Amino acid sequence: MIDVLVAGGGPAGLAAAIHAALAGLEAVVVEPRAAPVDKACGEGLMPSGVAALRALGVEATGHELRGIRYVDGTTRAEASFRDNNGLGIRRTTLHSALHQRALDLGVRMLPGKVGEVRQSTDTVTAAGTTARWLIAADGLHSPVRRSLGLELPNRPHGRYGLRRHYRVEPWTDFVEVHWSRHGEAYVTPVGNDLVGVAVLSRSRRGYDDHLAAFPALTASLHGSAATEVRGAGPLRQRVRRRTAGRVLLVGDAAGYLDALTGEGIALALATAGAAIRCLATGRPDKYEHTWARLTRRHRLLTGALLAASRRPGTARLIVPAASRMQPLFSAAVHALQ
Structure with a gap:
């Protein structure tokens, strides 16, 4: 009998398997898709996420990020990371690096679904395999979470995300968050000639329609589209608790608030390790308490920004307020990094 069966071979699941192997536990990952797996993702790693990768023995290449910049027309607010840089990295590059590290440590990959x-x-027991523990890392709409009755009903008017890459030289080494009355556009340099642009909104429209709300950003995207549009949502997923018997939920499966502060991957790595x-x-x-502690700042700050952005009138005040109160904006970025 193995020690840990992991449902889902994304970053959270692979990180859990790597942590298990490093702790001397036998781990098997169940994943129906072949590596590398792509998905809608902002692709920006906060400094804590970069440190978490290194602790796993994973060295991944990308574009160094110096901080976060908010943009609304000509108004800007920016804050550099305090000690170390973040990393803009293609989701497929990240997945490949984690997948290879897991294989190198002897983690077995089992094609299929958990069921x-x-x-x-x-x-x-799941997927024909018996283990001492099951780690559910099967994503935003986790089938394991749903089957165990751990979901809470979603509220109406949820937010959705869409992402596409452009073949253009990055004009900044900051993650830029462009604000409009009805959503945000996130610009992440992920290579010397590649930029990812993700849009988040409650409005269900096509990607190009969303992007039209950011004319200054659109003017900078003079290169050709390099990838197809990928989407995800609704983003908010409410969860009763993170454990059920011998099952522990990690990553997006453990509950998700929003991608607004760009911490998804870093939190996935942190909760998997915990x-x-x-x-x-x-x-x-102890896991439920540990999960709450690890995610507390994210939930508080992201919740506050979501509340402010919910009404178009107050959404337009966010960047001017951040620009006027630069020390407070810097403190918020430092708290999340």
């Missing part, structure tokens, strides 16, 4: 989850006092540490030390009961 039904059956538990006993000291085992959990879950495995709780199992390795024989304290799975």
